[in-house]
Each structure stands twice: as structure tokens, then as C-alpha cells.
Amino acid sequence: MVYQLQFRPYQRSFVRSLSTSHGNWEKREGIIIKLIDETGTIGWGEIAPLPWFGSETLAAALDFCSQLGKEITTETIFLIPDALPACQFGFQSAWSAIKQPQKLTLNHQFSALLPTGEAALHTWEKLWQEGYRTFKWKIGVLPITAEIGIFKQLIQALPNEAKVRLDANGGLNWEKAIEWLEICDDWQIEFLEQPLAVGEEKAMLELSKTHSTPLALDESVATIAQLKACYQLGWRGIFVIKPCIAGSPFHLREFCQQNNLDVVFSSVFETTIGREAALKLAAEISPKNRALGFGINHWFKEDEETWLASLWKTL
Ligand SMILES: O=C(O)CCC(=O)c1ccccc1C(=O)O
Ligand SMILES: [Mg+2]
Numbered sequence: 605m606v607y608q609l610q611f612r613p614y615q616r617s618f619v620r621s622l623s624t625s626h627g628n629w630e631k632r633e634g635i636i637i638k639l640i641d642e643t644g645t646i647g648w649g650e651i652a653p654l655p656w657f658g659s660e661t662l663a664a665a666l667d668f669c670s671q672l673g674k675e676i677t678t679e680t681i682f683l684i685p686d687a688l689p690a691c692q693f694g695f696q697s698a699w700s701a702i703k704q705p706q707k708l709t710l711n712h713q714f715s716a717l718l719p720t721g722e723a724a725l726h727t728w729e730k731l732w733q734e735g736y737r738t739f740k741w742k743i744g745v746l747p748i749t750a751e752i753g754i755f756k757q758l759i760q761a762l763p764n765e766a767k768v769r770l771d772a773n774g775g776l777n778w779e780k781a782i783e784w785l786e787i788c789d790d791w792q793i794e795f796l797e798q799p800l801a802v803g804e805e806k807a808m809l810e811l812s813k814t815h816s817t818p819l820a821l822d823e824s825v826a827t828i829a830q831l832k833a834c835y836q837l838g839w840r841g842i843f844v845i846k847p848c849i850a851g852s853p854f855h856l857r858e859f860c861q862q863n864n865l866d867v868v869f870s871s872v873f874e875t876t877i878g879r880e881a882a883l884k885l886a887a888e889i890s891p892k893n894r895a896l897g898f899g900i901n902h903w904f905k906e907d908e909e910t911w912l913a914s915l916w917k918t919l
Contacts, residue, residue: 625775649698744775
């Protein structure tokens with residue numbers, strides 16, 4: 605089967621930059637793709653790379669799209685190399701949108717991403733009023749004493765019913781991870797995400813055995829190959845899945861289902877197009893008790909619908 609292909613790069617700025625232990629992220633860049641089959645049916649897809657997480661760069665994704673020309677075959681779509689995981693996801697989900705155009709039905713809760721640092725203290729309440737009951741806050745950004753101080757204020761301000769996830773983005777060392785885990789154990793945190801850097805999976809396995817707070821791997825399992833490697837290593841804790849950068853949605857679903865993984869789905873600030881495809885997977889494989897990490901409205905300046913509509917017009 606042959607599909608006509610069109611694509612458009614996009615970029616949008618965050619209202620405030622996303623601060624993590626990797627640094628400050630100012631704007632989201634990606635590519636929207638449009639496939640058209642012989643009957644005129646359209647499938648949209650999105651390539652939303654996150655190079656600081658280990659995916660390809662935007663430039664590599666653009667090179668890939670540019671060399672394809674005006675058409676792409678089913679075969680090419682399923683032979684995209686593993687070095688281009690965000691492209692695998694974008695093209696294969698656009699293909700699915702044509703072949704299996706089912707509507708998205710979800711009854712999961714969402715988790716809201718709080719701004720980093722003190723700003724979390726005056727942001728959670730608005731999100732609570734919007735109905736969020738799970739909140740994620742970044743750590744490993746400020747000096748640890750200051751951060752623990754803010755954390756204690758936050759946890760005491762939040763209603764009892766609220767669940768809290770902490771995400772260190774690999775920014776802690778062994779001692780700081782233990783310091784945080786002891787606090788997490790006291791406050792019944794839902795989980796601590798990626799305390800140590802990529803490559804320190806054995807140490808994280810060790811930490812998971814000595815503390816009651818569950819640990820989640822994120823950067824360590826960014827792609828399907830990494831996910832498999834960590835599973836093989838014996839990781840049976842939580843796996844954070846960012847579908848848009850993980851690779852083939854078909855392979856991802858198969859591996860998660862076969863091994864019954866405890867997964868938490870997570871956004872990479874993709875647009876509605878990537879988000880719909882990611883949430884379709886979540887509807888199938890995310891456990892109901894794990895809120896989806898897609899509560900990221902308020903992070904962009906433009907109104908999503910208007911912004912996307914104007915991008916669409918150019919395709
Ligand atoms: O997972 C969530 O709840 C929100 C998304 C999120 O935290 C995130 C978004 C973009 C890039 C990295 C991360 C992260 O989990 O580290
Ligand atoms: Mg994370």
C-alpha cells in the first residue's frame with residue numbers, strides 16, 4: 605500500500621519553561637504528518653522528539669521525513685530504524701488512524717504536572733478545583749534542603765485525598781536519594797520517579813528493595829529497547845511510558861501486555877495529535893489505578909485548538 609505524505613514542522617513556547625534537573629526547556633518542537641491512502645482517507649501523526657531523553661533530534665526526524673519524498677509505503681512505515689523512535693511512533697500511529705480509526709474512550713484519572721520549585725505552592729489549588737487529585741512535582745533542581753522545605757509545605761497544604769508523585773529526572777545521587785526516600789516513606793508518596801541517572805539501574809533496583817515508596821523508571825526506559833533491558837535486569841517496579849518517544853506503538857503494547865507491566869503513561873508535551881494516539885494505547889494497557897501523566901494544560905500560551913487548526917490549514 606502506498607500513502608501520500610505531507611509534513612510540517614511546528615514550534616510552540618511554554619508559558620513558563622519546564623525546569624528539571626536536565627535544565628530549562630523553553631519550547632516544544634515537532635512535526636505533524638499527514639498520510640492519505642488511495643481512497644482519500646486521512647491519517648494524522650505526530651513526531652515529538654525529546655533528545656535530552658534519548659530520542660532522535662528534530663533535525664534527524666526532519667532529515668528522515670525529507671528523504672522520503674511525496675509517498676511512503678506500508679513497508680517503509682514498519683521498517684523505520686530503532687534509532688528514530690519518535691518517527692516510528694508518528695508514522696505508525698498515523699497508519700493506525702487510517703486502518704483502525706476507533707474513537708478514544710478513556711475512564712482514567714489524570715495527574716497534573718505542577719511547576720517546579722515554590723510556584724507549586726500557589727498552583728495546586730486551581731488544579732484541585734479543576735478536578736485533579738494526583739500531582740507530580742519535580743525535584744533534584746534546587747538545593748536539597750530548600751526543596752525538602754517546599755515539599756513539606758506542599759504536602760501539608762494538599763488535602764488528604766491528594767496523591768503525590770515526585771520526579772527527580774535522574775538528578776539525585778545515592779545519599780540524596782536515600783534522604784528523599786525516607787521522607788517519601790513518611791508521607792506515603794505514590795512513587796518517586798527516576799531518582800538516579802540512566803546507567804544506574806542496578807542501584808535503583810537496590811533502593812527499591814530497601815524502601816517502601818515505589819520507584820518508577822522513566823529516562824531509563826525511554827525506548828522499547830531500554831524497557832526490555834530493564835525488565836531483563838529484574839525491574840518489576842513502575843515503568844513510565846512516554847509513547848511518543850518509545851517507538852512502535854504495536855511493539856510497545858505487545859511487550860507491556862505480555863509481561864503485565866505496572867505502567868504510568870506520560871506526556872512529552874505533544875499536541876492533540878500525538879496525545880490521542882498515546883491515550884489510545886493508555887486506554888488499552890494502563891492500569892486504572894495509575895493516573896495518566898497528561899495533565900499539562902496551562903503549559904502553553906496559545907489555545908491548543910486554534911493553534912492546531914491554523915497549522916492544519918497549511919497541510
Ligand atoms: O509525567 C507527567 O506527569 C508529566 C510529564 C513529564 O513530567 C515530563 C514531560 C516532558 C518531559 C519529561 C517529563 C518527565 O516525566 O520527566
Ligand atoms: Mg519523568
